[in-house]
Amino acid sequence: MAAAGFPPDERERLEALRSFEILDTQAEEAFDRFTRIAAGLMGAPIALVSLVDEARQWFKSRHGLDAAETPRDLAFCAHAILKDEILVVDDATKDPRFLDNPLVTGAPDIRFYAGAPLKTRDDFSIGTLCVIDQQPRAGLTDAQRHLLSDLADAVVNQLYLHKTTLDLHRAQLAQAQLGAIIEYCGDAVIGHSIDGTITSWNSGAQCLFGYAPDEVAGQPATLLLPRSLADEWRAMVDRITHGEAIEQFETVRLAKDGTPVEVSVSLSPIRDRTGALTGFSAIARDISQRRQIEKAKAEFVSTVSHELRTPLTSIKGSLGLVQSGVFGELPDVFKPMVDIAYNNSDRLVRLINDLLDIEKMDAGKMEFHLAPVDLPALLRQSVRENTGYAATHKVRFEAIEPMPAVTLTADKDRLLQVMANLLSNAAKFSPPEGAVDVRLERGDGTVRVSVTDHGPGIPESFQSKIFQKFSQADTPETLQKGGTGLGLSICRAIVERHGGSIDFKTEQGVGTSFYFDLPEGQG
Amino acid sequence: MKKLERILHVEDADDIRKIVEVILVRMGNYTVLQCASGQEAEEKAAGFAPDLILLDVIMPGQDGPETLKGLRAQDGLRDTPVVFMTAKVQPGEIEMLKGLGAIDVLAKPFDPASLCGQIEAIWAKAGNTG
Numbered sequence: 001m002a003a004a005g006f007p008p009d010e011r012e013r014l015e016a017l018r019s020f021e022i023l024d025t026q027a028e029e030a031f032d033r034f035t036r037i038a039a040g041l042m043g044a045p046i047a048l049v050s051l052v053d054e055a056r057q058w059f060k061s062r063h064g065l066d067a068a069e070t071p072r073d074l075a076f077c078a079h080a081i082l083k084d085e086i087l088v089v090d091d092a093t094k095d096p097r098f099l100d101n102p103l104v105t106g107a108p109d110i111r112f113y114a115g116a117p118l119k120t121r122d123d124f125s126i127g128t129l130c131v132i133d134q135q136p137r138a139g140l141t142d143a144q145r146h147l148l149s150d151l152a153d154a155v156v157n158q159l160y161l162h163k164t165t166l167d168l169h170r171a172q173l174a175q176a177q178l179g180a181i182i183e184y185c186g187d188a189v190i191g192h193s194i195d196g197t198i199t200s201w202n203s204g205a206q207c208l209f210g211y212a213p214d215e216v217a218g219q220p221a222t223l224l225l226p227r228s229l230a231d232e233w234r235a236m237v238d239r240i241t242h243g244e245a246i247e248q249f250e251t252v253r254l255a256k257d258g259t260p261v262e263v264s265v266s267l268s269p270i271r272d273r274t275g276a277l278t279g280f281s282a283i284a285r286d287i288s289q290r291r292q293i294e295k296a297k298a299e300f301v302s303t304v305s306h307e308l309r310t311p312l313t314s315i316k317g318s319l320g321l322v323q324s325g326v327f328g329e330l331p332d333v334f335k336p337m338v339d340i341a342y343n344n345s346d347r348l349v350r351l352i353n354d355l356l357d358i359e360k361m362d363a364g365k366m367e368f369h370l371a372p373v374d375l376p377a378l379l380r381q382s383v384r385e386n387t388g389y390a391a392t393h394k395v396r397f398e399a400i401e402p403m404p405a406v407t408l409t410a411d412k413d414r415l416l417q418v419m420a421n422l423l424s425n426a427a428k429f430s431p432p433e434g435a436v437d438v439r440l441e442r443g444d445g446t447v448r449v450s451v452t453d454h455g456p457g458i459p460e461s462f463q464s465k466i467f468q469k470f471s472q473a474d475t476p477e478t479l480q481k482g483g484t485g486l487g488l489s490i491c492r493a494i495v496e497r498h499g500g501s502i503d504f505k506t507e508q509g510v511g512t513s514f515y516f517d518l519p520e521g522q523g
Numbered sequence: 524m525k526k527l528e529r530i531l532h533v534e535d536a537d538d539i540r541k542i543v544e545v546i547l548v549r550m551g552n553y554t555v556l557q558c559a560s561g562q563e564a565e566e567k568a569a570g571f572a573p574d575l576i577l578l579d580v581i582m583p584g585q586d587g588p589e590t591l592k593g594l595r596a597q598d599g600l601r602d603t604p605v606v607f608m609t610a611k612v613q614p615g616e617i618e619m620l621k622g623l624g625a626i627d628v629l630a631k632p633f634d635p636a637s638l639c640g641q642i643e644a645i646w647a648k649a650g651n652t653g
Binding site: 302305306309310312313314315316317318320321323324326345349367 | 536538539542543545546549550581610611615616631632633634635636
């Protein structure tokens with residue numbers, strides 16, 4: 001007996017076979033019909049749709065045979081798939097390839113075999129449609145060859161139909177899942193035709209706006225629009241029809257009962273397969289609750305800050321008066337204690353101010369008053385204004401001259417706030433009698449401001465966290481220095497709002513340079 | 524040009540009144556009248572004829588903005604410069620207070636050593652001189 005061997009494209013052939021997802025599936029009348037017809041036309045007791053995988057031939061349909069599969073090395077069909085034409089064996093007992101094959105010497109006692117290869121559209125033979133007789137025969141007539149070949153083509157078509165049906169079921173399932181997700185996603189998802197007519201309306205939309213789907217289908221989207229926002233809507237539709245998407249635009253719509261609903265709307269163009277615009281989707285999310293929370297939070301922060309500031313005014317005021325000597329000179333033993341108390345009341349004020357700034361940043365409400373700013377003058381001013389602070393740490397702030405002439409659009413007070421933060425950090429971490437340098441350099445379309453100290457450098461473990469809120473290096477030095485851990489986070493927000501970036505360079509035992517880059521000529 | 528001499532200070536918190544009194548009288552040498560409420564200020568202001576009014580914002584009963592309105596309705600107080608002193612110092616709040624007709628807003632807590640200097644600067648900016 002001679003095993004058939006493998007075709008040269010065996011790997012690709014097996015991939016083609018698997019792509020039909022038919023192996024080991026249930027018997028189907030659509031395939032059984034072909035084996036019945038083949039057996040009838042050929043007058044043969046056995047007909048099979050045989051698919052040949054790595055190790056076996058498996059029968060998708062079998063007429064006149066009980067076995068569901070046989071090993072590939074015994075399979076006549078494994079020979080048939082190597083040929084372009086029908087393989088015909090008149091008498092297996094006289095064919096050296098098969099005479100000792102167990103399927104010949106025993107059940108099902110094959111004598112005659114005719115197998116037409118099942119060729120895919122990519123020309124891979126994945127199996128056969130074959131007929132078998134237990135009596136030898138004298139070949140096939142031309143008419144029988146044509147019929148068997150035609151039937152084999154029909155089986156291949158049926159395989160493609162099977163595959164297409166599977167793909168279709170999957171697509172339907174995915175569509176149903178997607179539909180369910182859209183229907184119950186909690187947001188209002190509304191489909192529009194290109195002229196703004198509502199074409200679909202999910203339960204989220206019904207819940208948010210109060211209209212049932214049949215009340216809005218075919219209605220213009222302006223049904224939901226407050227009259228005052230007609231221009232805003234026209235501008236949005238104009239952008240969409242030019243292929244733009246609009247993300248999370250906060251606006252107001254009207255519910256069925258006329259109440260305004262605060263929403264965040266995202267609009268996306270919908271295109272057909274050719275890329276032509278056919279409509280657009282709108283996803284609207286109710287943000288009224290979020291707005292209420294934001295308002296409550298802002299009120300809470302404002303109230304708490306006021307309540308904290310009032311007693312602080314008394315503490316700082318009394319200590320300041322005592323410290324000023326207005327009631328007479330303080331005994332030497334008292335003075336350091338009063339200084340400590342006064343400085344810490346000052347620190348509490350800074351903490352409250354930082355907390356207010358952080359709250360504004362988070363709410364996106366940090367206000368910026370942009371105007372042309374003479375940057376070198378601003379840096380000199382910052383050095384001057386913070387000289388007192390430098391003195392408390394026995395360090396010097398020095399503006400390195402000459403500075404290039406730079407004017408940019410910025411919020412002067414906010415940039416002074418950034419400088420005050422960077423200078424105070426540098427002073428805190430400078431050795432006594434050390435200098436802190438302020439430099440201004442012009443780059444390619446940007447300017448760089450740097451504040452350099454000659455302190456111990458930033459511990460490596462802390463470097464990645466340095467711009468995070470409430471971040472302070474966990475070292476004994478830091479704990480002595482005070483500060484809120486909010487300063488650099490605020491600096492970054494301010495610099496980024498000016499279209500710039502902030503970063504640092506540090507070397508252990510040598511010093512640290514914090515710098516920010518701002519685009520020149522704009523803010 | 525007029526020198527700043529007479530200041531009316533309206534503040535409900537006893538502690539803060541006491542501190543501001545020391546600052547204005549002992550450090551600034553001003554003549555000062557202090558009132559603990561908006562009503563008291565409305566009753567006594569015209570008689571005192573202040574050059575400048577320092578007015579707390581949040582007070583029980585009649586608050587700072589209401590008091591400002593009441594003072595402005597009185598003859599002799601229509602143009603008296605008013606400076607709010609407040610612990611509510613968010614940018615929106617400062618703008619709102621200026622919009623009510625105050626010439627400036629001083630933040631609490633203030634620095635006792637520089638408060639008189641700040642007041643003089645506001646006085647000068649308002650077209651007066653010290």
